[in-house]
Amino acid sequence: MSAVIDTEAAHGSIGSDVPAGRSRRGAAPAGRRPKERFIPRAGAMLVMGVFTLYFLVPIWWLVVASTKDRADFLGTNPLWFADFAFFDNVAALFAYRDGVYLRWLLNSVLYAGFGALVATLLAAMCGYALAKYRFPGREAIFNVVLGGVLVPATALALPLFLLFSRVQLTDTFWSVFLPSVVSPFGVYLTRVFAEASVPDELLEASRLDGAGEVRTFFTVSIRLMFPALVTVFLFQFVAIWNNFFLPLIMLRSEELFPVTFGLYAWNSSINQFPELRSFVLVGALLSIIPLIVTFLLLQRYWRTGLGTGALK
Amino acid sequence: MRHTKRAVAAALLTTVAIAMAGCSAGTAGSGSDAAASCEPAGGDVKLTFTSWIPGIEDAVAIWNEANPDIQVEVQTGPSGNAGTYQNFFNQLEAGNAPDLGQIEYDALPNFRVQDGLENLAVCEDIVAAKDQFLPWTWSQASLGTADELYGVPQDQGPMGLFYRSDLFEKNGIPVPTTWDEYKDAAVKIRALGGYITNFSQTDINQFAGFVWQAGGQWFENDGDAWTVDLTSPESTKVADYWQDLIANDLVSTYPAWTDEWNNAYNSGEVWTWNSAVWGANSILSGAPDTAGNWSVALAPQWEAGGESAGNWGGSSVAVFKGTDHLYEAAKFALWLNTSEEALTSLNKTAQIYPATTAGLELPVLKEGVDFYGGQKIYDVFAEAATQVSPDFTWGPTMTQTYADVSDGFKAAASGDGTLLDALTKGQESTISTLEAQSIPVAE
Numbered sequence: 001m002s003a004v005i006d007t008e009a010a011h012g013s014i015g016s017d018v019p020a021g022r023s024r025r026g027a028a029p030a031g032r033r034p035k036e037r038f039i040p041r042a043g044a045m046l047v048m049g050v051f052t053l054y055f056l057v058p059i060w061w062l063v064v065a066s067t068k069d070r071a072d073f074l075g076t077n078p079l080w081f082a083d084f085a086f087f088d089n090v091a092a093l094f095a096y097r098d099g100v101y102l103r104w105l106l107n108s109v110l111y112a113g114f115g116a117l118v119a120t121l122l123a124a125m126c127g128y129a130l131a132k133y134r135f136p137g138r139e140a141i142f143n144v145v146l147g148g149v150l151v152p153a154t155a156l157a158l159p160l161f162l163l164f165s166r167v168q169l170t171d172t173f174w175s176v177f178l179p180s181v182v183s184p185f186g187v188y189l190t191r192v193f194a195e196a197s198v199p200d201e202l203l204e205a206s207r208l209d210g211a212g213e214v215r216t217f218f219t220v221s222i223r224l225m226f227p228a229l230v231t232v233f234l235f236q237f238v239a240i241w242n243n244f245f246l247p248l249i250m251l252r253s254e255e256l257f258p259v260t261f262g263l264y265a266w267n268s269s270i271n272q273f274p275e276l277r278s279f280v281l282v283g284a285l286l287s288i289i290p291l292i293v294t295f296l297l298l299q300r301y302w303r304t305g306l307g308t309g310a311l312k
Numbered sequence: 313m314r315h316t317k318r319a320v321a322a323a324l325l326t327t328v329a330i331a332m333a334g335c336s337a338g339t340a341g342s343g344s345d346a347a348a349s350c351e352p353a354g355g356d357v358k359l360t361f362t363s364w365i366p367g368i369e370d371a372v373a374i375w376n377e378a379n380p381d382i383q384v385e386v387q388t389g390p391s392g393n394a395g396t397y398q399n400f401f402n403q404l405e406a407g408n409a410p411d412l413g414q415i416e417y418d419a420l421p422n423f424r425v426q427d428g429l430e431n432l433a434v435c436e437d438i439v440a441a442k443d444q445f446l447p448w449t450w451s452q453a454s455l456g457t458a459d460e461l462y463g464v465p466q467d468q469g470p471m472g473l474f475y476r477s478d479l480f481e482k483n484g485i486p487v488p489t490t491w492d493e494y495k496d497a498a499v500k501i502r503a504l505g506g507y508i509t510n511f512s513q514t515d516i517n518q519f520a521g522f523v524w525q526a527g528g529q530w531f532e533n534d535g536d537a538w539t540v541d542l543t544s545p546e547s548t549k550v551a552d553y554w555q556d557l558i559a560n561d562l563v564s565t566y567p568a569w570t571d572e573w574n575n576a577y578n579s580g581e582v583w584t585w586n587s588a589v590w591g592a593n594s595i596l597s598g599a600p601d602t603a604g605n606w607s608v609a610l611a612p613q614w615e616a617g618g619e620s621a622g623n624w625g626g627s628s629v630a631v632f633k634g635t636d637h638l639y640e641a642a643k644f645a646l647w648l649n650t651s652e653e654a655l656t657s658l659n660k661t662a663q664i665y666p667a668t669t670a671g672l673e674l675p676v677l678k679e680g681v682d683f684y685g686g687q688k689i690y691d692v693f694a695e696a697a698t699q700v701s702p703d704f705t706w707g708p709t710m711t712q713t714y715a716d717v718s719d720g721f722k723a724a725a726s727g728d729g730t731l732l733d734a735l736t737k738g739q740e741s742t743i744s745t746l747e748a749q750s751i752p753v754a755e
Binding site for chain 2: 070071074075078097158161162165166168170171248249251252253254264265266267268269270271272273274275276277
């Protein structure tokens with residue numbers, strides 16, 4: 001079981017956007033089949049071991065590479081350490097162009113952190129309303145939202161750019177932030193979860209006690225939905241963090257870049273400006289740390305939330 | 313990394329398709345077609361300038377200090393083909409393009425046929441500055457026309473021969489001055505277990521530089537229709553030459569710009585690199601163990617005693633359609649690329665190699681470089697810069713041409729087909745792409 005968790009953490013941290021299906025498949029059968037035989041079990045462990053290795057080797061390479069100075073990076077074994085220059089590299093990265101990298105990191109945390117928070121709140125309200133209130137057009141709305149899950153963010157970037165151009169909001173914080181607070185998948189997940197975990201009786205009781213709908217939502221329902229909300233938050237956090245195409249199209253001012261886009265911009269000029277290379281390497285390594293931290297902190301809830309979604 | 317590039321390219325292509333669908337849907341007449349006049353606006357002017365050169369703000373800061381009434385704001389992004397060009401097209405479509413932008417020579421025709429650039433030839437100051445530039449850089453920006461100019465030349469990439477002087481000397485091999493001698497040297501070096509150079513399957517603009525040097529042409533525009541000639545006699549000659557070296561295993565075929573490629577140079581396996589002036593920096597950072605052992609010579613010639621050089625890279629500063637401040641934008645672009653203070657700053661922060669004759673005399677370009685054993689390598693490139701032919705024209709769909717030829721080169725490097733096959737296919741696909749975009753093609 002712990003292998004599963006490790007894979008998940010590693011997986012998420014390298015920024016894939018499909019951890020959901022994998023972890024769902026990984027977690028569910030283990031619970032349903034208590035009497036496993038030795039050989040299938042060993043086979044499963046082997047497969048997981050191989051995949052763990054597969055996911056971890058690039059990170060290992062990155063860790064090793066970012067501890068080397070330029071000469072060692074080319075001249076020594078790429079999978080083992082040479083002279084330890086990690087802190088020199090980090091210091092050089094932080095000093096480059098007045099610490100623009102730190103600015104990017106902060107931007108990413110703002111976009112992803114606040115964006116995911118607002119997105120979660122909106123998704124929770126929407127999903128809850130769709131689950132608990134009966135009104136005409138409810139299913140239609142839900143189906144439209146579900147349709148939204150199918151539209152890739154990349155396809156929306158250009159239309160969004162043209163829209164934001166109309167209102168002269170391109171190249172602003174809002175041009176990346178506003179599209180990020182929408183999460184159709186979050187609505188789906190919270191609706192399913194609210195249906196399952198918020199009993200109508202409880203809402204009745206709350207109303208009888210004189211609480212308004214808003215108060216009921218914030219004091220009662222939201223707590224019951226908490227595991228799902230953490231899941232939505234994590235999903236959205238990762239999605240925003242990794243959404244590189246939207247900033248690419250929207251942003252021109254360096255001080256607004258998120259870290260993914262900033263590193264991409266540097267990386268695209270490496271041939272002409274080779275000194276950027278070590279900055280890209282060290283920057284990439286440091287940029288996955290916030291993702292790993294978020295995952296480790298919220299992992300417990302994440303699994304509960306996903307499990308619920310899967311069973312439904 | 314290559315996968316990411318591919319994914320990004322695919323995504324960009326999708327948006328191109330969408331943007332074009334948008335174009336054809338009836339916004340064609342939205343841009344004002346009247347040629348803007350080059351008059352000062354009066355009052356305070358604010359300009360935006362997009363460039364991906366790291367540290368260009370330093371030069372712009374000098375300008376802003378001296379010109380309080382024309383303030384320039386720098387915007388940035390990834391390098392041109394990695395996204396900034398597509399952003400320019402999106403912005404032109406949305407009507408909020410920056411006033412100025414960095415555009416490489418090989419991308420200028422694309423912006424020209426999409427009608428995205430102001431003709432700077434209406435500005436007297438710019439036309440008067442023509443003599444300050446190397447003639448061929450000017451013709452790159454004027455797209456070969458006499459009365460149009462779509463960018464102020466910023467930098468250039470005259471090509472020379474980087475070679476391991478220590479290895480040539482130790483093994484008694486003369487440094488080749490013609491391509492025939494180059495092949496002879498290649499045979500000797502192969503016998504010693506090394507390779508004379510690495511043939512890059514992906515740097516099609518390097519190959520174009522070889523064709524350029526040989527006096528070939530890939531594209532021509534008579535003002536109306538485009539002629540595509542990737543298989544001209546000169547181009548065929550160059551392709552056959554390199555095909556021969558590849559087929560006889562006289563050159564290595566590592567994917568360029570990768571670690572194994574760097575390592576091939578760093579370990580001394582590969583002895584020379586036919587590259588542009590900016591390549592000096594690439595070797596320095598890619599092959600640090602070989603410091604002091606490199607030298608630079610003029611490129612090998614097709615005829616003994618010939619004086620011809622190719623060019624690889626270089627960009628211009630263009631002014632986009634829709635700007636309200638053509639005069640000020642042109643003035644800034646001219647200052648940025650001709651004034652000594654700006655050129656010095658650009659060279660210091662980003663090793664920009666200027667496109668002006670005076671710029672090649674910057675003190676910093678007159679110094680010996682330790683990595684090259686103290687050789688004054690920029691003197692060699694300054695000489696090469698005067699030998700570049702002004703007749704080479706780029707096509708309007710270079711991204712596609714590069715990609716298709718590169719696919720063929722990769723196949724050829726692994727023994728499937730020849731370089732000439734690749735050029736032939738690239739020729740066909742380029743013509744069909746032009747036709748698909750309703751760009752007239754001359755047969």
